[in-house]
Amino acid sequence: MMIKKILIVSILSLYAATLTVSAETTDERIERMEKELKELKQQVNATADAVEAKGSSAMDRTTVGGYGELHYNNLDTPSGDKKSIDFHRFVLFFGHEFNDDIRFFSELELEHSLSGDGKPGEVELEQAYIEFDITDSTQAKGGLFLIPVGIINETHEPPTFYGVERNPVEKNIIPATWWEAGAALGGQIGATGLSYDVAITSGLEVDPASVKIRSGRQKVAKAKADNLAYTGRIKYTGIPGLEIAGTVQYQDDISQADNDGLDEAILYSTHVALEKAGFGLRALYAAWDISGVAAESTGKDKQDGYYVEAGYKFTPKVGIFARHNAWSNDSVKDKEQTDVGINWWPHKDVVIKADYQSQNADAGDADGFNLGIGYQF
Template identity: 50%
Template sequence: MPAVAQDKPVTIEDVLEIVQRQQAEIDALRTELDATRQGMDATADKVAESEEKIEATGDFVESLAAAAPGRSKTSIGGYGELHYNQVNSDAGDSEEIDFHRFVLFFGHEFSDKVRFFSEFELEHSLAGDGKPGEVELEQAYAEFDLGNNIAARAGLFLLPVGILNETHEPPTFYGVERNDVENIILPSTWWEAGAGVRGNLANGLSWDAAVHSGLAIPTSGSSAFRVRSGRQKVAEADASDMATTVRMKYTGVPGLELAASYQYQSDPSQVAGDGLDSGQLFTAHAIYQRDRFGVRALYGSWEFDGAAVEAADADSQSGWYIEPSFRANKNWGVYARYSDLDAARAQDRFTQTEFGFNYWPTDGVVLKMDYRMREFDLPALSLSDFDAIDVGFGYNF
């Protein structure tokens, strides 16, 4: 090795120093390798722990999914309303406060195609002998899907007539009291028992048809030929003569609803030969909402055949109203309503003008106030013309 011979001779100390440096490098590499292995072990432990958490979360979600259908199949809802009325007339003044309605809804889905709905009501807070109120079953029916756009129902249900008969929760309409046309001409709330079919067509058209129990209108006494007095409320009702109701509805334009209903009953008194032979109801309504402005209008009329009803000048009974409104914001709205009625009894023949406001502090709760002015058609009832102030509270959920 001639080249080495020319350099400084390598000693044993130099060799030992080289070996020590190499050993230190090896020890450092071993330390780094051990740290890496420990990190990998910790990472593996964390991965295993995360997998356990994910699996536990999945099991919990699956348990919720399994339990949720059982909870959601049955639903509960309701509504109620409190009224204060101050009426002033030449015949006398009166003041009254009344919890008019307390209602509970119960629904249940038996399957994707079969469901049940019911409505249970207490009127005027107290019911029983000598009490002013009633406990009533207003709905109890099952609905069956027959296809994508058609369903059948059977049981006790609200008839498809007018605006308020099917949708009458207090936050959904203006005025403390329900309008008089849909009280006297259309005797809302009006339910019957039977079977019906409903369907949806193209372009916003829908239809309803039902065969059901009918009215039993009295033909004598103070309520003779009064339609509202003919409701049997499916309480051991006389079913000698059934009735048929059909409706067409159009909602193909945003904010617009147009509907018309027709009902026929061959003997609306359920008594043959009493001078009330047949009855036909026709009603039509329009609802239009554009931005803050809205309007509702409804017309309803009955045509009866029979010697007795014609002699009493009650064979044609009708009424209509128009109601413009303005929603200032989500909380406040004002309205005005003009109604004209010509029904069986003298006290059911009048015109009425009213205006007022609704205040919705939150969804499902409403406070109301209105002022009414009623004038009767007959001069003999002029002393009964009245002005009234109404204040109300209502809710639904």
């Protein structure tokens, strides 16, 4: 009987001990799982924070901008009245900084609202390049970029200039807006206020039958590159509000073809721009010197032009201007145009414009007024 009791007590004790061990193991397991879950949540949160920080950093380094302009033209020409309204340009900028030393910039433009067969406009990629900081004062870039020449070729957003239409001299002589593909180097020359730009790019393909400079822009659309162009510019901005610059470009065959009557061409351009106490002054001269019998026999071997513009801002929001333009694409016709008008900036990046233009007969004798609204962001 005693043995039976001892056996029963032993079995009960062993069972109780087993329950105790089992309960402790379960508690430990729960505690371990809670610890692992906490660590996992911490890892997930850390990963989410890292992804968010990386995404935020990428967005901080990416920029979007653009500009646009709507024009109304009401002109009296020898062939009759010319009245038109046109959303001339809709442009978007996209840029990105890969790091502090490498960045990307692009510009995509839609002209005249509609593009395609039989439509008046076109879609153009005007800029797409990578820029590298070599030193604090020297940069290099490669890709598709604006040629460093003139006043409006690189800076042509509507709020930055007077008049509804861009001036005809830079349009027909330089010819703005003008972009090519290649490589460029630029930078500051010490503390002198001087800067430089040099570039090797694709060049023009001018038709020997017309020798029209503006029509020779290939716009980097499967452009011929048998004859490259070499451009250099020196610019001075050492005095606040003053800019003086000169550009030279050389191309050893402006038609991209041998024995067709067109050979080498050199572009010279110089300008001054001054803004002080509300007063503004712009003056520019540009000239092409073209070799070859196709140009010389038609009087198109020398094509040049100039303009002088004076403006005054009564307030930061209202300014008036007058501009005289003279240019010639051949030795027969000397074209002239005078513009006077007013700009109103309700915001520094929004402008409403009105101007009157008068042309001589060689320029088309188109007299009348223009209205426009433009923006940038």
